[in-house]
Amino acid sequence: MLRGREGDPIWARPALAILLVVAALLYGWGLGASGWANSFYSAAAQAGSTSWKAWFFGSFDAANFITVDKTPGALWVAGLSVRLFGLNPWSILVPQALEGVATVALLYAVVRRWFGPGAALLSGAVLATTPVATLMFRYNNPDALLMLALVAGAYAIVRAVEDARSGWLVLAGACVGFGFLTKMLQALLVLPAFALTYLMFAPTPVGRRVRQLLLGGAAMVASAGWWVAIVELTPARLRPYVGGSTDDNVLQLALGYNGFGRLTGNEIAGFDGRRLGFDGPGWGRMFDATTGGQIAWLLPAALVLCVAGFVLAGRSAAAPTQAGRWRAAYVLWSGWLVVTALVLSLMHGIFHPYYTLALAPAVAALAGMGVHTLWRLRCDRAGSRLLAAVVAGTAAWSWVLLDRSAAFQPWLRAVVVVTGLLAAAALAWSARPARHDRRSTAVLPALAAAAALVAVLAGPAAYSLQTVAAPRSGPLVSAGPVMPGIRGGRGGGIDGPWPDVGIRGGGRTTGAISMARLLADRAPDPRVRALLTRDAGAYTWVVATIGSRGAATYQLATGRPAMAVGGFSGTDPTPTLAQFQRDVAAKRIHYFIADPFARVLAGTRPSDSARIADWVQHNYPATTTDGVTIYDLSR
Known part of the structure; x- marks a missing residue:
């Protein structure tokens, strides 16, 4: 026991x-x-x-x-x-x-x-x-x-x-x-x-x-x-x-x-949330459409x-x-x-x-x-009424949050509000002078407390269960069901139209690419993986690419080190072009992959990463496998 x-x-x-x-x-x-x-x-x-x-x-x-x-x-x-x-x-x-x-x-x-x-x-x-x-x-x-x-x-x-x-x-x-x-x-x-x-x-x-x-x-x-x-x-x-x-x-x-x-x-470095559509700073940020459903219940x-x-x-x-x-x-x-x-x-x-x-x-x-x-x-009028007001107010606020994802369990809003109002009324009534036997006056507060718990926890619990049910991946994730406005990572709780962005990858324009597609992690095609693992033991890095997003997927797929040129978002000042050229000359890097997503993060300002991408594009032949542009630096 x-x-x-x-x-x-x-x-x-x-x-x-x-x-x-x-x-x-x-x-x-x-x-x-x-x-x-x-x-x-x-x-x-x-x-x-x-x-x-x-x-x-x-x-x-x-x-x-x-x-x-x-x-x-x-x-x-x-x-x-x-x-x-x-x-x-x-x-x-x-x-x-x-x-x-x-x-x-x-x-x-x-x-x-x-x-x-x-x-x-x-x-x-x-x-x-x-x-x-x-x-x-x-x-x-x-x-x-x-x-x-x-x-x-x-x-x-x-x-x-x-x-x-x-x-x-x-x-x-x-x-x-x-x-x-x-x-x-x-x-x-x-x-x-x-x-x-x-x-x-x-x-x-x-x-x-x-x-x-x-x-x-x-x-x-x-x-x-x-x-x-x-x-x-x-x-x-x-x-x-x-x-x-x-x-x-x-x-x-x-x-x-x-x-x-x-x-x-x-x-x-890093993601600029305003460029990606998130709300800017302000006193109401914790309660807004993209954040409220995460924490504000x-x-x-x-x-x-x-x-x-x-x-x-x-x-x-x-x-x-x-x-x-x-x-x-x-x-x-x-x-x-x-x-x-x-x-x-x-x-x-x-x-x-x-x-x-x-x-x-x-x-x-x-x-x-x-x-x-x-x-x-609770037997004091002021205490019971304040507690009742908190329960009723929380139930009403849950209605507002649930209404932002109106297609998600639409019946839940009514259940939360009705249960919350009934629980609040019972809590307020329980402070009145007892007119019944002791058992009935003890049962009413207990029932009111149980109903109040259902009212205040049903909304966040439903969002949590949906979070468990839908897999999440990628750098931008959120809890709960799909929300209109912005998309998070795969399975994320915010969705909507992303602005298409013209991106230059490796010196050539790849066109307008959906930001939502770029943010999602994507395992490399088996043919790309087989290419990268060829003679992998002879190189320090099997592949280099701007930023960590692509480098991470290649490293996890091959089990071999991948060089994230410019760090997380491709903006760190390492390696310099001269350092990269020395590593290539020493046969320490086998392939270079042009990742257009990195240019979205880095923006248009000049950087070592951009110079490296341009140098590779102008000096090495490119092949395309499963839509991925690959440069063989050993040739």
Whole structure:
């Protein structure tokens, strides 16, 4: 028999087990259907599984020409998985699913400490069914490991606030530092919430709190800085080029392309969401047509509940110590939510809807904590009416989100609204003076609570199930059903007309090509694969192509290194034309493939990649196989 902690109700541990099994099914069911998912990171995992040097530096290719444009934390996990279980979609994607289940379990543990198992289960259920969480915990982007690290940091902060022990702050700093090694400066968005919570609520003098926070900051710098220091101190000739940087410098990558460049829009590389049709920055970005269905289902409710819970904590808590801890939790998670939401909403640089996974733990925690606080005041008119208003408002907002994909389960909108309004009415009525026997007055709130759960979770759960049912692949993915407007990767949740773009590939115009077709990963034709693997052992790179998209598919298909000229989007200043010519003369590169998609990303400005493509086109004969233009550099 499953047993929970002392004092827990008998249902607590079995309910947690069910929650984790449901999360495992959501994140793990049918993973193989997505193939390589994001082939960019899959290729890097393949490289790391065959070269420890590539594994350590996060190289895109086993020949260590260039790294991916992120720190390698997530690739360390994926590379080890591929080493253990071989190269296949499951070995690459299962780690993300396990990280997702662990994140749900950790969030449960955080909320459980101060609010009990009921609130913790609700928080876990909200996180598990958030569409963007279902998407990214099934996908091999770094975001899954980042969320696990940051929620672990939140757990450490909660423990530190309880007894002011420095060790927990050191652990929190180390978790954020590892988050930096996973996705750079995005990990630091939680720091204001962590620091403010400890400064306000730790049971120790203010001076000691400051010293302890400095110690936690030192732990963060050390846990992230050791890898940065090794990269910076290693001579450039002995390591791969730092992808995404303009000067082969990991600090420039962290502060530029993956840092302040995201805020200002002054990136050198990567997808420009506005060129691809996404909405620009603004206060409503988290609620707009392309982002709302990913994260916003309970976002308005979370904002209301964090304010109400903080204000009403004293009335709802059983003791002053408990009330103080509850307020600390509201500061922690509301700070996480507000800072992250503001940055994502107002950033002028690259933005993808799946970035909103960073909000999911905070939304889930505030939902569980806030409902718990108001539920304890359900016999009070103000508490019950506020809870009823939150349920009714969330159901109405779910109608709006579901209506944006009107063809998707059209009956669901009516069910959600009707159930939500009935549940809200029952919650408000339950606060009236009892006119019936005790059993009837106990049954009504329980039925109302069950109906409220159905109303607020049915929409995001339906989007999550659709995400599980439709395979995803490519660099641009979204959760849920097809939306009018913009297309994501294969199986993505946004669709619509793309502008046709005239593209030059290898010096010749290929004509107007559908952006949607270009974004989808496409395995090379068997004839192309057979050509690339011919005499592959005699060359360092079997093929070179501008950008990582094509290089990733060729590398995964052949199992041999492919050179991504110019890095991720073909804009990195490596190799120079002279360096490329030396590699060709030394017989280190066998073929060159002209990829028109890379010219879309790079734009029209001159670059080393463009000069290389033009040089190859003017000096080597071209053949076409399955619509792919191939240049044999050995001739």
